[in-house]
Amino acid sequence: MTPPRSATRGRPPAASRELLQESAFELFVENGYTGTTVDQIAMRAGVSRNTFFNYFEAKGEVFWVELDAATERLKTALADQAAQPADATNAIRSAMLAAVAPLESQHVPFILTQYDLIGSAAELQASAMSRFATQARLLTGFAQRHGVDSATARAQAYSLIACVVAAAQEWAQSGPQRGRLEPYVARAIDAVLAAY
Structure with missing residues (x-):
């Protein structure tokens, strides 16, 4: 019993x-x-x-379950890429899209839709920034290993991370019919890569 x-x-x-x-x-x-x-x-x-x-490790870590999982998928996707130096950008784009591919409408991060309930919490901003910096290091390292100079690789990595952040904000604000995150990220990345 x-x-x-x-x-x-x-x-x-x-x-x-x-x-x-x-x-x-x-x-x-x-x-x-x-x-x-x-x-x-x-x-x-x-x-x-x-x-x-x-x-x-702390209360604020509960916000990042999906982001941490996406970072692990990004590591795997980058490891799976067999890009040549001229193809590093497309390989990174593919890896980034693979990292967000599983995120459906129900996976919208709580912090993006309920920020008013949370308020300005410096610890949350710091933990988010450390995660984005980890992703940027992954992208920068991949690009450098494929022949991109360090300054360009770093600038491109942070630009692409900003694309994902902007896309996620747009996705969160699109309401219940938002669908998957991947098309939002693809549009944002393509807009930035067109400038490179």
Whole structure:
């Protein structure tokens, strides 16, 4: 016989990054970002505080599950590319599109649609910037290994990351019929690459 769940916990103890993320977002809507603690998130998810820290280093990390997964897909896609120096730009474009390809309408980052509930949180901006810098390093390194000089590679990488950010903002603002992120990113990247 299964023991009854504690009345203070609303979910079974099975944990995942997604369950903790969902619990955090519910609490951010109810209490705001600064009014929500890690203990509250863990309790809402029905897990211990230690379990939370098995998945995330800090409260603000819950915003980046999809972005972290996209970075892993970008690493894989870049590794799979066998581009020659003249084709580095197209290889990077393909890898970036592969990284965002799985993102459907339901994957819109909470932070893009609920920013007013979060407020200006410097820790969130810093953690986002560190992730974008990681992606830019991946793109820069790939381009350099394929014959692009470092200054051009870095400028192109940050320009392309900006394309993804702009595309994601447009995607988030497009409402429930927005569809997949990939076409938004393709349009933004193509507009910038036309200038190179």
